Amino acid sequence: MTAQRDEVAYDSGETIPYVDSRIYSDQGIFEEELEKIWKKVWLVTVHESELPDPLDFRTLTVAREPVVIVRGSDGKIRAFLNVCPHRGNLILRQPSGSLTVAEPSGNANHMTCMFHAWQFDSFGRCVDIPRAKAGYQDRLKKEDVALKQFPCEVAHGGFVWLSLDRDAQPLADYIGHAFDIMQQELDTEPLAIFHYHKAIIPSNYKLWHDTNSEFYHDYMHYFNRATSMLQKGYFERQYTAFPNGHCTVGSMEVKYDAYQGAADRVLSFPGMPRNGWKMVDLFPGATYNIRGSSLRVDTMTPIGPDRVMIEFRGLGLKRDTPDEQAQRVRDHNTIWGPFGRNLHEDLLGITGQGVSMRPGSTPRHILHGRRENNSIHDEIGMRHFYTEWARRMGRSPSDPFASALVAAE
Amino acid sequence: MNIVATAELKSVEPAIREVIYRACLLLDDEKFLDWLNLCAPDFKYRITTYSPEIRRQMTWYEQDVPGLKVMIELLPKHNTDHGRLTRHATVYTIDVDPSQNEASTTTSFACYRTMLDGINSHIDSGETQLFLIGKYYDRFRIGKEGPRFLERNVFLDTRRLDKGSHYPI
Numbered sequence: 275m276t277a278q279r280d281e282v283a284y285d286s287g288e289t290i291p292y293v294d295s296r297i298y299s300d301q302g303i304f305e306e307e308l309e310k311i312w313k314k315v316w317l318v319t320v321h322e323s324e325l326p327d328p329l330d331f332r333t334l335t336v337a338r339e340p341v342v343i344v345r346g347s348d349g350k351i352r353a354f355l356n357v358c359p360h361r362g363n364l365i366l367r368q369p370s371g372s373l374t375v376a377e378p379s380g381n382a383n384h385m386t387c388m389f390h391a392w393q394f395d396s397f398g399r400c401v402d403i404p405r406a407k408a409g410y411q412d413r414l415k416k417e418d419v420a421l422k423q424f425p426c427e428v429a430h431g432g433f434v435w436l437s438l439d440r441d442a443q444p445l446a447d448y449i450g451h452a453f454d455i456m457q458q459e460l461d462t463e464p465l466a467i468f469h470y471h472k473a474i475i476p477s478n479y480k481l482w483h484d485t486n487s488e489f490y491h492d493y494m495h496y497f498n499r500a501t502s503m504l505q506k507g508y509f510e511r512q513y514t515a516f517p518n519g520h521c522t523v524g525s526m527e528v529k530y531d532a533y534q535g536a537a538d539r540v541l542s543f544p545g546m547p548r549n550g551w552k553m554v555d556l557f558p559g560a561t562y563n564i565r566g567s568s569l570r571v572d573t574m575t576p577i578g579p580d581r582v583m584i585e586f587r588g589l590g591l592k593r594d595t596p597d598e599q600a601q602r603v604r605d606h607n608t609i610w611g612p613f614g615r616n617l618h619e620d621l622l623g624i625t626g627q628g629v630s631m632r633p634g635s636t637p638r639h640i641l642h643g644r645r646e647n648n649s650i651h652d653e654i655g656m657r658h659f660y661t662e663w664a665r666r667m668g669r670s671p672s673d674p675f676a677s678a679l680v681a682a683e
Numbered sequence: 684m685n686i687v688a689t690a691e692l693k694s695v696e697p698a699i700r701e702v703i704y705r706a707c708l709l710l711d712d713e714k715f716l717d718w719l720n721l722c723a724p725d726f727k728y729r730i731t732t733y734s735p736e737i738r739r740q741m742t743w744y745e746q747d748v749p750g751l752k753v754m755i756e757l758l759p760k761h762n763t764d765h766g767r768l769t770r771h772a773t774v775y776t777i778d779v780d781p782s783q784n785e786a787s788t789t790t791s792f793a794c795y796r797t798m799l800d801g802i803n804s805h806i807d808s809g810e811t812q813l814f815l816i817g818k819y820y821d822r823f824r825i826g827k828e829g830p831r832f833l834e835r836n837v838f839l840d841t842r843r844l845d846k847g848s849h850y851p852i
Contacts, residue, residue: 470739604745
């Protein structure tokens with residue numbers, strides 16, 4: 275055990291910490307990440323406002339597992355494996371909808387597998403198997419083929435969290451105090467979604483989380499240089515690390531009107547300064563980012579070592595008037611969204627990294643060595659992430675294959 | 684009161700069609716300020732779509748003429764994908780409203796991106812990919828100088844735009 279722990283400690287503080295680029299490109303490491311990380315931890319998924327009514331549903335994929343999130347007839351949100359226990363077909367195929375609408379193969383209010391019309395209610399119980407008695411006699415009962423249910427909670431701004439691991443630690447323990455910095459903004463009153471889009475980028479998921487975990491890349495953004503880096507308070511922003519790989523970034527007062535055509539924010543969230551800016555980065559791949567009037571939440575679905583889907587959501591307050599929501603949308607789109615000034619630049623950044631770290635490319639050292647007392651250009655956010663990555667993977671990010679050998683001995 | 688007689692309004696249909704196509708060519712050539720010269724001073728530009736994921740209409744971009752001018756002027760300060768966008772458009776309908784000296788049009792379009800530096804220029808530059816499809820829903824004000832864009836709603840069918848774009852569509 276001691277030898278393995280020594281191998282994974284890459285942030286010694288004495289030299290320049292680095293990671294081996296193969297952690298971003300190796301298929302075997304990727305597969306191991308799905309098993310040891312993505313199938314074990316709590317993941318933030320959709321927002322409750324995407325399922326406002328009983329029997330609304332959303333479908334998604336987590337670590338290659340098809341999942342359906344359903345608001346039950348009792349109003350409670352649950353998560354199930356979206357796979358028919360009969361022949362393994364997908365049950366719900368649309369990204370969202372309402373079970374109140376009957377499908378060609380089944381009745382309203384049920385999830386129906388279109389293949390052989392097995393039907394399930396919003397609690398995941400199998401409620402109909404066509405010609406069950408004739409085909410199975412008494413060898414199979416509906417009670418034996420309920421949909422597999424996953425741990426699921428609504429928390430931290432009304433988001434739906436789930437874990438594929440039935441034995442996962444409680445969500446509260448996994449998150450700890452990481453949301454303390456944003457609790458008032460997120461949980462004083464209900465939020466509502468106004469923006470959703472997704473991007474598939476030929477790059478590794480961790481590279482996007484790295485981007486969200488360091489601000490040194492503000493040199494890439496003219497908008498951020500003008501409105502933030504040149505403004506008072508920028509270099510006082512502090513990273514705070516939390517157990518399980520999470521970290522937060524403290525606020526500053528952004529001077530939006532320093533960018534021609536942009537304006538100071540007039541709307542905000544409870545407890546949030548109008549031009550404030552806070553972030554919460556969550557292991558292994560989600561970020562809450564509040565800039566004054568809009569909350570952006572990034573969630574990732576790793577598809578392969580060199581391919582990731584990133585979903586971007588924008589949220590305001592549920593009680594917003596149409597005019598207020600329109601203002602939040604305008605503020606959001608100034609920098610975010612597929613035509614925003616900053617997001618396009620960020621995605622170009624990890625696209626270029628993806629080019630240089632294709633599977634099979636020459637291993638390189640990727641530096642994580644900036645130390646500035648945990649302030650905004652310190653790379654503590656990334657180092658903290660990879661310390662947790664090392665703990666869960668049993669590999670050193672700077673020497674991933676040597677560590678695996680040690681662990682295997 | 685009509686600025687232009689009804690018969691003349693009907694005859695502006697070819698002019699409206701030509702303005703839409705001319706706008707496509709100017710956007711293709713990245714002559715964005717020349718494109719704005721085809722627009723009325725109170726022109727409004729939006730990029731919108733409907734998300735079946737969250738079951739909501741969304742606005743992804745919204746600007747007036749001063750905002751568009753600033754965005755265009757600041758483009759050189761931003762890192763961007765310099766792949767050239769090319770629009771292929773077909774004007775489907777032109778509905779002239781003589782009482783308002785206005786017209787509304789529906790144009791279906793596809794927008795291609797010919798790659799330059801967006802991914803790996805050595806390998807990908809010169810390749811053309813379909814970037815997005817959608818419809819232009821335009822409104823025109825018809826004056827003595829001809830039709831001018833009053834409003835453009837770029838309604839996108841394509842919702843997965845990957846790294847997106849800094850350019851008007």
